[in-house]
Structures are given as structure tokens and as C-alpha cells.
Amino acid sequence: MKKKVLIVLLSMIFIISGCTQTETPQNHGDEQGDQPTEIIADANILIAYFTWADNTVVVNPESVDVDASSSASVLTPGNAGLMARWIQEEVGGDLFSIQTVNQYSSDYDECLDQASREKASRDRPALIDTVENFEEYDVIYLGFPNWWYTCPMAIFSFVESYDFNNKTVIPFVTHGTGGLSSTIRDLTNALPSVRVLDPIGIEREDVDSSEDKVKSWALNSLK
Amino acid sequence: MKKKWCIDIFMSLFLILAMLYMHLGEYIHEWVGVLLFLLFFIHHVLNKYWFKTVLSKKQSMKLRIRSFINCLLCLLLILTLISGVGMSYYLFPFMNIPTLTSLFREIHLACGYWIFVLSAIHLGLHLDIFVRRVKNKVNDKRVKGTLIVLTGCICLYGMYLFIKNRICLYMFLIHKFVYFDYRQTLLSIFSEYTLIFISIAIVTYFVVRKIEIKKEKSQ
Numbered sequence: 001m002k003k004k005v006l007i008v009l010l011s012m013i014f015i016i017s018g019c020t021q022t023e024t025p026q027n028h029g030d031e032q033g034d035q036p037t038e039i040i041a042d043a044n045i046l047i048a049y050f051t052w053a054d055n056t057v058v059v060n061p062e063s064v065d066v067d068a069s070s071s072a073s074v075l076t077p078g079n080a081g082l083m084a085r086w087i088q089e090e091v092g093g094d095l096f097s098i099q100t101v102n103q104y105s106s107d108y109d110e111c112l113d114q115a116s117r118e119k120a121s122r123d124r125p126a127l128i129d130t131v132e133n134f135e136e137y138d139v140i141y142l143g144f145p146n147w148w149y150t151c152p153m154a155i156f157s158f159v160e161s162y163d164f165n166n167k168t169v170i171p172f173v174t175h176g177t178g179g180l181s182s183t184i185r186d187l188t189n190a191l192p193s194v195r196v197l198d199p200i201g202i203e204r205e206d207v208d209s210s211e212d213k214v215k216s217w218a219l220n221s222l223k
Numbered sequence: 224m225k226k227k228w229c230i231d232i233f234m235s236l237f238l239i240l241a242m243l244y245m246h247l248g249e250y251i252h253e254w255v256g257v258l259l260f261l262l263f264f265i266h267h268v269l270n271k272y273w274f275k276t277v278l279s280k281k282q283s284m285k286l287r288i289r290s291f292i293n294c295l296l297c298l299l300l301i302l303t304l305i306s307g308v309g310m311s312y313y314l315f316p317f318m319n320i321p322t323l324t325s326l327f328r329e330i331h332l333a334c335g336y337w338i339f340v341l342s343a344i345h346l347g348l349h350l351d352i353f354v355r356r357v358k359n360k361v362n363d364k365r366v367k368g369t370l371i372v373l374t375g376c377i378c379l380y381g382m383y384l385f386i387k388n389r390i391c392l393y394m395f396l397i398h399k400f401v402y403f404d405y406r407q408t409l410l411s412i413f414s415e416y417t418l419i420f421i422s423i424a425i426v427t428y429f430v431v432r433k434i435e436i437k438k439e440k441s442q
Contacts, residue, residue, distance in 0.1 A: 109325040116324050120249075120312040149245055149403065177392075178400035182245060185405045 043222070044136055045093025049143035049172075050154050053078030054097045056106040073145070074106045079174040079207045080143040083214050087141050087172070090215040091222060094137075098144075100125040100154050115147040124157040134162045139170065139222070142187075145204075146175035150186045159187070164194045170221045171199035172214070174207055197221055227269050234262040235346070239416045242339055245403040246412055253314045256307050263300060285431065289348050296341050299334045306331040329396060336393045343420045347427025354428065374425055381422020384415045 053076045073079045084095055102125060104111045118125065131137075144155050169191060173183055180201045188196045200217045202210050237259040244252045267273075276282065277290045306327035308318045320327070361367050385391075392398040 112328075113321060113324045116310075116328075117321055149400070176400050177398035177402055179402045180405065181400075181403045182405050 043138040043168075045091055045139045045141065046096060046131065046134075046137040047084045047087050047093050047141040047143070048096040048098055048131065048158065049080040049084040049141075050098040050145075050152050050158070051078030051080040051084075051143075052104065052111065052145060053081060055100050055154070056104045056111070058106045073174070073204060073207075079202075079204060080145060080172070082207060083172050083174070083202065083210075084141070084143050086211050086214045087143075087218040090218045093139075093141070096129075096131050098154055098158050099128045100157075101128055102126070112148065115152060118153040119148050119150060123153045124160065125154050127154060127157050127161065131162065137167065139168045140164075141170045141172060141218070143172040143174075144183070146173055146178055146181055146183050146201075149178055149181035149183075151183050155187070156190055159190050164191055168195045168197060170197045170218075172217075173199055173201045174204055175201055176204055230262055230265055230269065234259065234266055235342070235420065237262060238339060238342055239413060239420060242335070242416050243409065243412055245401065245405075246407075246409045250313050253307075253311055257314060260300070260304060285348070285435070289345075292341055292345055292348070296338060296345060299338050299341070302330055303334040303338060306334070329399060332393055332399065332401065333396050336390055339416075339420070340390065340394065340423060343423035344427045346420075347424035348431060350424055350428040351432075377418060378422045378425050381418045382426075385419050385422070388415060388419065390419065 052073050056074055058074050077085060081097065084097075087093070088095055104114055117123075142155070142159075144151050169187075171184060171187060173180055175181070175183075180199065184196070184199050188194075198221070200214060202214065237255055240247065240255045241252065241259055247255065273290075273293060276286060277294065282290065308315045309320045309327045310324055310331065311319055357370070361370065389398060389402060393401060
């Protein structure tokens with residue numbers, strides 16, 4: 001009898017913990033994010049993004065079926081590239097496309113395989129270009145797709161190439177059914193003591209119709 | 224007998240932990256998977272009689288359903304094992320087949336969720352022993368009533384969590400990537416999957432019971 005009571009009690013605890021803990025408020029990154037937000041006026045803004053389209057070669061663009069969700073993002077400017085342009089239209093700043101020396105396959109599955117291998121071996125793919133006068137920027141919008149539940153490894157190459165001290169990072173992510181997964185968690189871990197603001201995540205298929213959403217988010221992030 | 228129960232409880236625990244791939248990280252997930260398969264193996268050794276019942280022709284409907292689910296589970300387990308080892312980076316890197324990762328990932332995902340649901344159904348088909356024991360021990364009507372209401376609540380909440388966690392979408396690969404909320408704590412997601420597991424088992428028990436009662440009446 002005692003056992004049964006115990007089981008019942010345990011399940012009650014489970015329910016309660018399930019109810020309460022799922023609703024814990026968001027907390028991204030460090031404590032600084034919890035401070036009252038100040039307006040970042042006259043900030044120098046960099047919009048850096050990694051997009052599949054800029055890191056692959058499509059031999060015959062006309063052969064790409066734009067209606068297929070996995071194919072549309074291989075055509076320039078790519079999903080993250082498109083979002084980066086909207087952000088620029090809204091808040092200004094300079095665009096920078098993060099590109100790797102070794103390109104990725106334009107085939108969805110093959111690209112995913114590549115991404116998974118890089119993730120497992122914690123690769124830091126070599127990047128082609130560097131941002132000039134990086135130290136002059138205050139705010140960096142950082143965009144990328146969710147690859148295999150985390151950021152593409154090139155994002156970590158990028159983040160580790162510069163000194164992010166005293167900078168504010170605002171991530172924007174395109175994703176499939178996995179949502180943001182562990183992209184933001186891994187990014188904040190790679191940027192300890194850097195202020196990382198609330199990200200925006202847009203589902204791949206909804207990117208085309210999300211201009212207003214992205215723009216208003218970009219503006220609000222600076223307030 | 225106690226050993227069997229212990230193995231069963233640990234097996235359920237590890238199965239639920241295996242579902243929390245993202246929250247535990249890949250390294251722990253691989254270890255959980257290996258331990259889970261060891262437990263499955265011991266479970267089969269301890270329940271050897273099952274193989275004999277599969278082969279026997281005289282079976283009741285309930286036994287037939289049980290055998291069918293058990294065979295399916297065995298098949299899915301083998302598929303999950305092969306796809307898991309084929310993708311492994313930490314424990315079996317020498318067995319990793321990089322060109323098949325995408326295929327293995329989808330097999331592993333779908334089979335994993337089917338195993339989760341079918342294991343819960345499997346538990347539900349054996350729940351009558353447990354329920355009989357509880358019935359024999361609980362005589363107080365009030366306690367009985369509370370237990371029934373509680374069971375109902377757990378079932379309803381479990382079904383809600385089943386939908387909320389999109390289990391069905393992964394089983395049929397409608398969604399090919401599992402949605403993970405990195406803000407949700409391990410304890411919270413663990414309790415959600417535990418409740419889903421328990422409620423599937425309870426619902427299975429009641430469905431089977433209902434069918435049995437109907438049959439008894441018609442005879």
C-alpha cells in the first residue's frame with residue numbers, strides 16, 4: 001500500500017514539475033541580458049551571416065525546384081542572406097557573408113552529412129574573408145541556419161576569429177522542424193561574457209513571407 | 224522475480240533517457256543506447272519462454288497481439304542498433320559509415336519513436352498483473368476512487384503531452400528533425416516523456432480490458 005501511495009505521489013510531483021518548469025522564462029546568455037534594456041543609439045552595426053547559398057555551387061540553377069523547401073535555400077541570397085538584407089534595410093549597417101574555403105554540397109542530404117561530420121569532429125572550417133575594422137562595430141547581427149541541431153561550424157570559426165568583448169550579438173536563425181534546438185545555447189557558450197540578445201527563429205518555409213516580422217524584430221532588438 | 228522487475232524499471236528509465244538525445248548530448252546518448260541494448264538483451268534472456276509462445280499455434284487473441292508487438296519491437300531494435308552504431312562518433316567510430324548518415328539518422332529517429340510507443344503498449348499488455356495486485360491490496364473505497372481519478376488525470380495529461388511533443392509526427396517522419404526547446408530543463412522533459420510512457424501503457428490496459436469484458440459477455 002505504501003508503495004502505491006509513493007507511486008501516486010511521485011507522479012504528482014512529475015506533473016507539477018512538468019507544469020512549472022516548461023514555463024520558466026527565457027534566459028539567454030549572461031546576466032547582462034536581464035538588465036533593463038537601453039537604446040543602442042548610433043551603434044555601428046555589422047550584419048554577418050552564413051548562408052548555404054553562398055557556400056555551395058549549384059551547377060544548373062534552373063534545375064532547382066523552388067517549391068521544394070530544401071532546395072529553395074541554395075539559390076542566392078539564401079534564407080539567412082535574405083533576412084540579413086531586410087535587417088540592413090531597417091537598421092542600416094554593413095553586410096558580411098561568412099564563406100568557407102571548402103564548399104558544401106548543394107544536395108540537402110549530402111550537405112547534412114557534411115555538417116554532421118564537422119559537428120562531430122568539432123571542425124573549424126577555414127573562412128575566405130575577414131571583416132575589416134571589426135573592433136569598430138558595437139552590435140553584430142549574426143545569422144545562420146540550424147544545421148544538425150546546432151550552428152554551422154563556420155559560425156564558430158567566425159566567432160573565434162575576432163574579439164567580441166564589449167559587443168552585443170543578436171542572432172537570427174532559419175530552421176526546419178527542429179526549431180532553434182541548441183544553436184543559441186552553443187553560441188552563447190562560445191561567447192562567454194558577451195551579451196547575446198533574444199534571437200529570432202524563422203521556419204525555412206516561412207522565410208519568404210516574414211519580411212515585416214524580421215524588420216520589426218530587428219528594430220525592437222536595438223531598443 | 225524481483226530481478227526481472229528491476230531490469231524492467233531500468234529499461235524503461237533508459238528508454239526514456241534515450242529519447243532525450245538533445246538534452247543529454249550525443250556522448251551520453253551513445254552510452255545510454257549501449258546500456259539500453261544490454262538491458263534489452265538481459266530482458267530477453269530472462270523471458271526466454273516468449274520465443275516458445277511465438278512458435279506455438281494455439282494462441283489467444285491477446286497472446287497473438289503480444290507476440291506481434293514483441294516481434295515488431297525486436298525488428299525495430301535491430302534496425303535502431305544498426306543505424307545507431309553506423310552513425311556513432313564516440314563509442315564505435317570504426318563502424319561509422321559517413322555516406323549513410325542521413326539515411327541512418329531517419330531510420331534511427333522513426334524507429335526510436337516507434338520503440339518508445341510500442342514498449343509502452345507492451346508494458347500495457349502486461350499491466351494486468353500489477354493492477355490485480357493493487358486491487359487485492361486496496362480495499363478502501365475512497366482510496367480506490369482517488370486512484371481511478373488520478374489514473375484518468377495522468378492519462379489525459381499524458382495524451383496532451385503526446386500531441387505537444389509531436390511524437391506522431393516523428394513516428395511517420397512527417398517531421399524529420401526533433402523539436403527541442405533548449406530552455407526546458409532535463410527534469411521537465413524527462414517527466415513529460417515518463418508521463419507519456421505511463422499513459423500509453425494505461426490506455427492500452429483499459430482498451431484490452433474492455434475488449435476482454437465484451438468477449439466474456441458475448442460468450
